[in-house]
Amino acid sequence: MATIDRHVTTLALAHALSAAERGLAVIPLSRTKLPALPSPHRADPAPALCRGECGRFGHGVYDASSDPGRIRELFAAAPWATGYGIACGLPPYHLIGVDLDTKSGTDSSAALRELALRHLFTIPDTVVVITPSGGRHVWLSGPPDIVVPNSAGRLAPGIDIRGAGGYLVGPGSRTDHGVYSTAPGTAHLPVAPCPPALLRLITPPPRPHHPTPLSTGQHGQGLVQFVLAAHEGQRNTRLFWAACRAYENGIGDELATPLVEAAIHTGLTEREARATVASAARLTGHRP
Structure with missing residues (x-):
């Protein structure tokens, strides 16, 4: 043995x-x-x-x-x-595996064809590995700047995606259930690029960056208090920092006057305070 x-x-x-x-x-x-x-x-x-x-x-x-x-x-x-x-996910191919399972009781190959018809893409000629249970692993290449996550059944029942942090069982491997082998005529094919329409389906959309909205209540008041706590020698610096945070979070216009008033209270002149707030607005891409 x-x-x-x-x-x-x-x-x-x-x-x-x-x-x-x-x-x-x-x-x-x-x-x-x-x-x-x-x-x-x-x-x-x-x-x-x-x-x-x-x-x-x-x-x-x-x-x-x-x-x-x-x-x-x-x-x-x-x-x-x-x-x-x-x-998967490593250079030079940034491999993506489309795992068509046969154990889920569904026809995953038919599900993939239906997705292709619905979203107008074609699976290109590429390496295909046959699993001992009769399933298939379709090898595709992804772009280097997109991270494709692993998923199970999210695309359709019986279709798993192997992406970054995952792996595919290589052809020639022997398991408790049998041997993995390449489908006839595919062993020496290049790994084909993933169709863009399929890539969009298997890649979560980027999260839009929404700065945490500050209200002129608790958070806005916190910025005002930050300015009020300034000592001589740090009044402009504190005001400028607070004004930048306010503009970055979408409340610069409505918080400008309270910040100016707080700065005046610490000893700045109104002209100095307004000039500092205007500088913060320009730096953050806003019109003062």
């Missing part, structure tokens, strides 16, 4: 090195499809968040590498490995 396992590990290493030749970063996997190396922090009483900074193996996808020497070290540390995972 040991000889068979050693042979399987050697074969998995060979497939992993082949993937690395294409620029893909890999890690060894066990028969359960999980990273083969356990966390070095599992016995720590209060494990800290570590992504490999400690220099030891066992950080899952953060161990992934395309360097042949490091890959051999990873597999030497995990002689029970029977497969390998390919990290």
Whole structure:
């Protein structure tokens, strides 16, 4: 049995090195499809968040590498490995995996075709990996400046997305359920770019930046009190800072007079105070 396992590990290493030749970063996997190396922090009483900074193996996808020497070290540390995972989201491909599952009781391939028709995109010719259960992993390349998150069933039932921080089981891997293999005619295809319409579906829209609105009640009063607490030598500085915060948060116009009045109370002249507030308005892109 040991000889068979050693042979399987050697074969998995060979497939992993082949993937690395294409620029893909890999890690060894066990028969359960999980990273083969356990966390070095599992016995720590209060494990800290570590992504490999400690220099030891066992950080899952953060161990992934395309360097042949490091890959051999990873597999030497995990002689029970029977497969390998390919990290998504890393250069040069910024790999995105569209996982079409067959275990959900739905036709995920049909669901993807329906999405393609509805949103007017076509899945290009690319690498496709067939899973032991008959599912498919479609490999796509993403842009370097967009982070695609992992998701399960969000796009449609039975369709999972593997993105940054995730991994795909590489072809040639052996698991408890069978062997992963490339679909005929796709092994040597380049990883095709993800269609823009699909990319929009799998990428959450950027959160609009809305500065926390200040009210002229509690928060606005806090800025006024900040100015009132100024001592000689810091009155202009405090007023300028408070006015900038007010304009950045959309209440500069309505808070300008209370701030000026507070500054006058500390000893500034009205002319000095109004000039300082006007400077803050200009700096923050507002017309005083």
